[in-house]
Amino acid sequence: MFISASARVPSASRLDFSKAYFLTAGIAGTPPDQGTLGSAVWAHRLVDSDTARRIMTLRTNSQGIYCTTQMEDNATATALKAHGYLNRYLSLRTVSNFDQPHPGQSVLDHLDHSTAGFPLALDNAYTVARTATDYLLKNPPRQ
Template sequence: MNDDRRTDDESAGDDRPATRPLDPADPVRPTALVLPAAAEAPLDERRPWLERVELEDVYAVPGTDTSLYLTTDGVAITTTGIGKSDAATTVAALLANSAIDLESAYVVSCGIAGSSPQTTALGSVILADAVVDWDRKHRWDRGTDADGEDRSADTNAEPRSIDLLSYRPRDYVHQLDDRVLETGLRGARAVSLVENDETLEYQCRYPNAPETGPIVGAGTTVCGDEFWHGAGYAREVEYLCERYGVGPYVTTQMEDAATATALDRFDCLDRYLSVRAVSNYDRPSPGESVEESFDGNDASLALAIENAARVGSGVVDTLVTDDPLGLQS
């Protein structure tokens, strides 16, 4: 049983309801489940959600990362934890618990992400139409030949280091439901995004980045457990997405392929959306090292966390109100 053993739950504040166990005789039946990844500073994606709502109950759920918060509007909020194994475990624990009824719930991952500077402005919020699993691939060492000789200086050597798995029962791409995506986009586009001068100034260090502030859009998100960074790795990500027919990628993150897989196993994938705000670019600007540029800056991180929650709230409200799958009937 996890609830208050985690110090990250302290970010919910001292005025929250007392945590109590679930009761299978009286299951929790939320209209939506919101899944930020983290509740620890400086990546506290959950905080702005809890600041916007009135809480009705807090539940301890075995197998989850943190407590499950239920709002007076019937929305459930909990963190998945960072990374694919954490996300898959949390979502499966929620779906398998007989005291939680998600039959009428839309599921929304909501948090921050990386992006290419050529793709969109920092602070932009992207709803995924496809979720790619970056970790399911071949990675080839092209620097050695069949005799074990080093070929790294051979200009005729095959430059590509990755490829699709030769054996794969399916493509490792989750295509999300068009009805849910279009409904979510309506809600997202009705929200006013925040922008700030410090983030825009940082963005302008990238010659190919947009010169304007954040937007709302849709596109492919790529999920992997590897903290990769740099233009060379970005080309590999682009290649993998092209091979799957879902390029170009727009955002990169660490949880959503696992969340989608768990939902798919429980026949709930059709009700899922990934909502991600761009906090940093996936390569350095001119004059920066990869280490210096990895996290973006404090302003872009804070901006993305705020815009993700703003848009996510609009998405959830619209999904529950318009109910494109008829889950509430």
């Protein structure tokens, strides 16, 4: 349903999106050695984690670092690209959990472990997205 809505809204002829920005603010997991709970990350490219690791290795001479997971942003970006709005898309991720066990932690312990990361990530997503939105409203880009 989300993909369908993402694809259809930008094509609605009675709506003018020529000056609109599209922002998704979601929560994500991060590798335990790369992030902390509550971290905020703006996505530059949207890919799955295995692809992200390969791209980072190839494109950065093994110097780049994969930071967060995401899922629905790919559908949103695809729909916006199809309608010429991809250059107005902001993807924000804040970290709510770890995407894998800590070194020495079993998978079962990792899956059973609950953290305070979820409310922290939501608060940070709101704070960062609100700041970005306020900035864009006060400083609209020149056309």
